Amino acid sequence: MEPVAQNGHFSYTSYRMNIYKAGVSRVKEVCESTFEIEFDLSPDLIEFKAGQYVWVQIPKEIDDPKGNIRAFSIVSTPDEKNIRIVFRKGTSNYKKHLLTLRPDEKVLIFGPFGFLNIPAQSDIPVVFIVGGVGIAPFMSMVNHATQINSKQQVRLIYANSRKESAPYLEQLQDLKSRNSSFDYVNIFGKVSWQDIEKVSRKLRTPSFYVLGPETMVKSVAAYLFKHGVANHRLVFEEYSCSKESLKKTGALKIVNDQVFKLAVQSAFNHIVITDLDGTILYANSAASHMTGFSTLEMIGNTPRLWGGLMNHSFYKNLWTTIKAKHRTFLGELTNRHKDGTFYTARVRISPIIDSANDMIGFIGTEEDITKEKEVEKLKDEFVSIASHELRTPLTAIDGLISMVLDGEYGEVDKNLKQPLEDVNTSSARLIHLVNDLLNLSRIQAGRMKYTLSEFSIADVITETVQQLEPLFTKKGLRLTTERLKKVRVRGDSDKVKEVLNNLIGNSLKFTDKGGVTVSLKVTGDKVHIFVRDTGIGIAKKDQSKLFGNFQQLESGAGRPAGTGLGLHISKEMALKMGGDIWLEKSDSGKGSTFAFSIPKS
Amino acid sequence: MAKILLIEDDEILQAMYRKQLQSAGHQVTTAHDGRTGLDLAQSHHPDLVLLDVMLPGGLNGFDVLEQLKNDPKTKDIAVLILTNLETEEKVAKQIGASGYLVKVKTRPDDVIAKVTELLSKV
Numbered sequence: 235m236e237p238v239a240q241n242g243h244f245s246y247t248s249y250r251m252n253i254y255k256a257g258v259s260r261v262k263e264v265c266e267s268t269f270e271i272e273f274d275l276s277p278d279l280i281e282f283k284a285g286q287y288v289w290v291q292i293p294k295e296i297d298d299p300k301g302n303i304r305a306f307s308i309v310s311t312p313d314e315k316n317i318r319i320v321f322r323k324g325t326s327n328y329k330k331h332l333l334t335l336r337p338d339e340k341v342l343i344f345g346p347f348g349f350l351n352i353p354a355q356s357d358i359p360v361v362f363i364v365g366g367v368g369i370a371p372f373m374s375m376v377n378h379a380t381q382i383n384s385k386q387q388v389r390l391i392y393a394n395s396r397k398e399s400a401p402y403l404e405q406l407q408d409l410k411s412r413n414s415s416f417d418y419v420n421i422f423g424k425v426s427w428q429d430i431e432k433v434s435r436k437l438r439t440p441s442f443y444v445l446g447p448e449t450m451v452k453s454v455a456a457y458l459f460k461h462g463v464a465n466h467r468l469v470f471e472e473y474s475c476s477k478e479s480l481k482k483t484g485a486l487k488i489v490n491d492q493v494f495k496l497a498v499q500s501a502f503n504h505i506v507i508t509d510l511d512g513t514i515l516y517a518n519s520a521a522s523h524m525t526g527f528s529t530l531e532m533i534g535n536t537p538r539l540w541g542g543l544m545n546h547s548f549y550k551n552l553w554t555t556i557k558a559k560h561r562t563f564l565g566e567l568t569n570r571h572k573d574g575t576f577y578t579a580r581v582r583i584s585p586i587i588d589s590a591n592d593m594i595g596f597i598g599t600e601e602d603i604t605k606e607k608e609v610e611k612l613k614d615e616f617v618s619i620a621s622h623e624l625r626t627p628l629t630a631i632d633g634l635i636s637m638v639l640d641g642e643y644g645e646v647d648k649n650l651k652q653p654l655e656d657v658n659t660s661s662a663r664l665i666h667l668v669n670d671l672l673n674l675s676r677i678q679a680g681r682m683k684y685t686l687s688e689f690s691i692a693d694v695i696t697e698t699v700q701q702l703e704p705l706f707t708k709k710g711l712r713l714t715t716e717r718l719k720k721v722r723v724r725g726d727s728d729k730v731k732e733v734l735n736n737l738i739g740n741s742l743k744f745t746d747k748g749g750v751t752v753s754l755k756v757t758g759d760k761v762h763i764f765v766r767d768t769g770i771g772i773a774k775k776d777q778s779k780l781f782g783n784f785q786q787l788e789s790g791a792g793r794p795a796g797t798g799l800g801l802h803i804s805k806e807m808a809l810k811m812g813g814d815i816w817l818e819k820s821d822s823g824k825g826s827t828f829a830f831s832i833p834k835s
Numbered sequence: 836m837a838k839i840l841l842i843e844d845d846e847i848l849q850a851m852y853r854k855q856l857q858s859a860g861h862q863v864t865t866a867h868d869g870r871t872g873l874d875l876a877q878s879h880h881p882d883l884v885l886l887d888v889m890l891p892g893g894l895n896g897f898d899v900l901e902q903l904k905n906d907p908k909t910k911d912i913a914v915l916i917l918t919n920l921e922t923e924e925k926v927a928k929q930i931g932a933s934g935y936l937v938k939v940k941t942r943p944d945d946v947i948a949k950v951t952e953l954l955s956k957v
Contacts, residue, residue, distance in 0.1 A: 625938065629938040642855070
């Protein structure tokens with residue numbers, strides 16, 4: 235493995251944590267009570283190097299208070315499928331088990347973790363803050379370097395929860411006596427900022443490498459960020475005994491990956507990465523710019539810092555999508571900038587899944603769409619106003635032509651009759667189109683008002699039929715009703731009339747002989763209304779397009795044109811009232827039966 | 836045969852409705868705005884008022900309707916709202932309008948039919 239990135243004072247490899255199944259292939263006692271175990275990881279090709287460490291988990295119940303997983307440093311990798319670890323035999327049951335495993339009894343190996351070269355030429359001071367077993371990789375590292383570069387000041391803060399169980403103390407003392415540029419301090423208990431400050435204060439802008447249990451790394455990271463240590467001078471590694479915490483550390487590893495940082499830091503959109511609890515691990519500069527909070531303010535906090543303004547069900551939906559369904563959530567929400575102003579953002583939140591298919595965190599991107607929304611609102615208002623303004627001249631054209639044709643302004647020259655009638659038909663269609671546009675813009679803006687009431691559906695049908703009858707008579711067609719049971723429904727009576735008008739009007743348009751019948755049927759808690767015609771019908775292949783926006787069937791010979799919005803608007807209305815609309819039956823040349831439903835009252 | 840007050844600010848529509856009403860035999864007085872309309876209602880005692888809603892000059896049709904209904908001298912005059920606003924019928928009826936027609940959806944004969952119907956109820 236080649237180093238993927240170098241940032242001047244650290245060179246390290248980018249790695250991915252993997253889980254391997256391995257069997258013991260050799261056990262050797264190298265000296266008094268010191269054993270070397272070789273694990274065979276085939277058929278996987280490993281990406282491990284000596285000096286890194288791994289966690290070895292024995293997958294069965296062993297009676298050991300520390301559990302069934304331990305960390306070991308890799309001493310060597312004899313070929314690409316084996317790793318060798320060395321440990322001193324102790325009294326723990328875990329180690330006893332490890333030494334008595336049969337080759338077919340597989341263990342789980344998690345890793346690799348931790349590998350750093352202390353570069354030979356660097357003179358940037360380095361402070362290692364290491365907790366517990368984290369000392370193992372530190373020692374591996376040191377042992378692999380020929381010596382600590384005398385120009386480079388290296389400090390070690392070695393934290394242990396129990397004084398007695400601090401291994402490697404002898405080696406550390408030895409290292410110190412051999413290298414005047416190395417010093418260490420052994421701390422019992424939690425690492426405090428004072429400890430860090432004391433060790434690093436005499437060093438000129440040191441870099442920090444933190445390795446240890448999750449809790450330790452998180453708290454040290456918090457101090458370092460708070461005290462303004464720049465991102466490029468920090469490297470973190472976490473490890474923990476439980477698979478749960480191993481999962482949690484995954485996201486932190488990603489955000490510390492140098493390649494990731496390069497790619498994401500200067501991205502155009504606000505990008506934020508959180509762990510599974512929603513704690514922000516990383517935020518790019520676009521995020522900082524958009525929210526008004528510095529990355530330092532955001533890290534360790536949650537996105538509620540600038541959000542949290544939506545209603546309860548919004549967040550419920552969000553978490554269900556990303557956590558339960560492991561899917562990307564896409565939505566629009568209102569945010570509050572640090573300076574108090576509000577803005578609208580389109581947000582996409584996705585779960586981050588690692589190579590073991592576990593969810594390890596979330597990545598969220600946001601786009602400021604405040605301007606976009608404003609333009610949309612203006613557009614809606616414009617369409618609304620324009621549609622309304624159009625009505626005045628349309629009323630005049632339609633009304634006056636009707637009056638001229640009725641002889642109000644004197645006898646009409648027979649040559650003028652047809653063209654004037656054509657103008658009349660056209661203006662009626664234009665009025666219809668403007669109405670549809672207005673309705674559509676209202677629906678899109680969510681401003682269609684529904685006033686629900688209880689009424690007799692039979693009455694509404696009868697009324698509508700009465701109003702439309704003259705149009706049918708003019709065309710020589712029938713418009714009838716049958717079986718109009720007395721039943722009350724719940725809905726907006728005006729909208730129901732509009733839907734009926736639309737369906738009956740469509741039937742009228744597409745029927746040349748026979749007529750249209752309206753009937754109703756009570757089905758469960760709804761009332762179904764049917765509009766059946768003996769018209770030209772709709773071919774099977776065209777039926778799926780009926781209720782979409784601006785859907786118009788190809789006009790064949792004699793097929794009248796429409797705006798294509800009527801059925802779409804009717805569908806919106808039916809749905810909003812708790813019902814639906816559909817094509818019950820139809821085929822080319824065989825007439826059509828449309829139906830819509832409305833809840834019984 | 837009746838006295839009708841038409842309050843409509845669009846010139847062309849005003850002329851159109853006036854012609855329709857005169858053809859049907861009615862006497863028509865017109866106004867372009869609410870203030871003038873209210874004054875004419877007081878002075879001319881019409882049998883029916885045809886009232887647009889979007890009017891210039893600070894008083895809209897609903898303001899005019901309210902004032903007509905609040906004044907004992909004019910409260911019994913039937914008012915037919917003639918507007919292109921579709922959504923205000925219930926409000927208009929609550930304030931006291933006797934009828935509500937959407938201009939763009941009502942052909943001339945239908946306007947006359949409604950006028951006749953309302954006059955017969957007086």
